[in-house]
Amino acid sequence: MQPRQAARRALARNLRPELERDFDLVQSHHRKAILAMERVREVVAFAESDEAAEAGALTRDAIQHSLSLLEFSRGELASWQPDFELRQVRAAAEAFAEIHLLLGRDWLSVQAYVADRGFRHLASLTGQLATETLSRFARRGIAWSTAAGRRFLRRIGWSVSADAGHVEVVTRAVLPRQFAVDVSTIALPALYRRLFRPEPVQDSRFLVGRERELAAVAEAREFWEQGRPAALLVVGERGTGKTSLVNCAEQQCLKGVEIVREEFTRRVVTAAELRSFLAARLGVDEPDLLEEHLARRRCVIVLEEAERTFLRHIGHYGAARALQRLIAATCSSVLWIVVMNSSAFKLLDAAFEFGSGFSHRVNTGAASRDDIRNAILLRHNLSGLRLEFMAEPLQGGHLKKLAAAIQGGDRSPEALFFNALRRESEGVYRTAFDIWLAHIGSIEAGALYMRPLSRPDLGQVISEFDQEDLFTLAAVLQHGSLTPEEHATVFQLSLTESRARIDQLAAREILDEDRRRGGFRVRPHAIRVVREALYRRNLL
The missing domain is CATH 1.10.10.10 (Winged helix-like DNA-binding domain superfamily/Winged helix DNA-binding domain)
Structure with missing residues (x-):
């Protein structure tokens, strides 16, 4: 036995890992403090930049949340030092105790000592676990057989149920809670409500996961500026961010050009109604001269809610067909951007190939789990509130625990929540935001607590x-x-x-x-x- 090498090994086993782990912990605490200060700066800057009528309330919320966040960060920094010193003293004591043991015994006696203690502890633990498991299964077996016997006796009429009285209350099936909560009635700070307001995005930093769609808009503009026919169709379900995409495209991809943006707020079903609608918006006196006017005008025309250009009945598709012909006739001088929902597009495309007249088509489809998570946390972080996810009690006994273990992956409350949120919202941002707000449990001491999200029975x-x-x-x-x-x-x-x-x-x-x-x-x-x-x- 070589004492110097034995001491080095003992220190490496006991003291060095604790030192490395604690120094990493100290470094992470300081990093968290820096991130908290940067987050406070962003929260205050966002509140001060808002020009809404409730700007004063937003600023007050921002200051209150920021102070709470800084106080929490300071408490975390102050709490690690006593534990740090205690762990180091304990690790050093264990290391020197092992060195003393190794020096006092030869190598074989030390191995025999460790093996003897280990085997005795293992045998004791195995016997205890076996006894507890057998007792638990025996109790469950007795309870199950008793219940089965009672059900059999009631089935053959030898026993009467304790609740033999028959009282029936029939209620109509209603939407699950997360689908029926009116988020406008939830008590939330003004700043948080502002961040999650159900309106299209105006600030491009809140547009998450739409890089490819913005690139398609930029490419359509490039086609148009080269004199090539170009028209863009934006398709998606309500709440997937069609209007938000157009808003951000105006700021990024369509700068420096004339933009005429209109929305069909009432239904038009004939060609004459459509031409009159566009002529009034474009300042054309004669609707029949629309093509001539647009041939001389270089601009971008954005038409939203285009699902209101038809009615699913014979003879009521005239406006949609007229729009298709007008786009084909003028797409060299005018960059058309038409926005409609997916169901309407599928119907019109099946009826008369409505989508064939567009050089580019963007489908604002379902967002991924990571995009939904990033969009929510981007807004939440600007509130200055800390975020805590409540753990869902695991029900279903050993089989459910075994299934969870087999599935693997991240089983933290946060990961489980966002997995369920993506599933229940089907990737629709608006629905995901509503479900998020409906599952806020409480806001206490600068922290927001989220209730677990379970799959509803539809x-x-x-x-x-x-x-x-x-x-x-x-x-x-x-x-x-x-x-x-x-x-x-x-x-x-x-x-x-x-x-x-x-x-x-x-x-x-x-x-x-x-x-x-x-x-x-x-x-x-x-x-x-x-x-x-x-x-x-x-x-x-």
């Missing part, structure tokens, strides 16, 4: 949709919204019957009134349920 709600309900919901998605008169035209019903069907769906919290554009639309909170119901019946 089966009962979906099962109550009859065939007429599903056809109505599919039509509403295709048209953006429908008035009772438009519904009656599409389905060839009386106005009274159409109004009754719409009112019934509104009473079940599936439809609500679109006050800005008229008619009834699918409620943002119910889109997930409606899409699932239509998908199960092969209507989507």
Whole structure:
């Protein structure tokens, strides 16, 4: 035995790992403090840059959250030193004790000592675990057999259930809580509500995961500036960020050009109505001279809510066809950007190949799990609040624990929450933000606590949709919204019957009134349920 080498090995085993681990911990604490100070600077800068009417409240919230965050960071820095010193003293004592043991015994006696202690501890632990496991399974087996015997006796009539009295209360299936919460009624700080307001993005730093879409807009402009025919179609479900994409494209890809931006707030179904609408917006006196006017004008025309250029009925596609012809005739001088929802595009493209007239098509489809997480945390970090995820109690016994172990991966509360959020929102930003706000548990001492997100049972709600309900919901998605008169035209019903069907769906919290554009639309909170119901019946 060589004492110097034995001492070096003992120090390397006991003292050095503790030193390295603690110094890494100190370094991480200092790094967190620097990040906290930088985050405070961003929070205050964001609140001061907002020119909204509630700017004073935003600034107060920002200062309050920033002070709480700095106080928390200072507490973390002050708390590590006593533990640090205690761990170092303990590690040094263990190292020197081992050196003393090695010097006092020869190598074989030390091995025999360690082996003897290890085997005795292992045997004791194994026996204890085996006893506990057998006892637990025995208790569960007795309980299961007793319950099964009671059920059998009740089945054959030899025993009467304790709750033999029959009281029945029947309630209509309603939307799960996370699909029915009105986020406007949730008590949130003004700054947090401002960050998660349900409006299109105006600040390009909040547009997450749309780099390829912005590149397509830039390429379409390059085509147009070269004198080549160019037109862009932006397709996506409501809440996927179509308007946000256009807003940020104006700031980045479409600078320095004239932009005419309009939205169809009412339905136009004939070619004459469409031409009159565009002529009024472009300052053209004669709608029949639109082509001549646009041939001499170099500009970008953005048309949103293009699903309101048709009605799914024979003879009511004239406006959409006229728009297609106008784009084909003027796309060398005008860069057209048309925005519509996915359901409307699928219908028009199947009817008369509406998408064939566009050189570029952008689909603002479902966002990835990482994009949704980044979009939420980007906003949350500007609030100055710390974030804590509550752990979900693992139910289901040993089988569920075994399944979780087999699945592997990150099983932290945060990872589980964002995995479930991506699944339940189906990658729609607006839905993800609503679910996020609906699962805020509390805000205490500068920290925001998130409740765990579980998979809701949509089966009962979906099962109550009859065939007429599903056809109505599919039509509403295709048209953006429908008035009772438009519904009656599409389905060839009386106005009274159409109004009754719409009112019934509104009473079940599936439809609500679109006050800005008229008619009834699918409620943002119910889109997930409606899409699932239509998908199960092969209507989507």
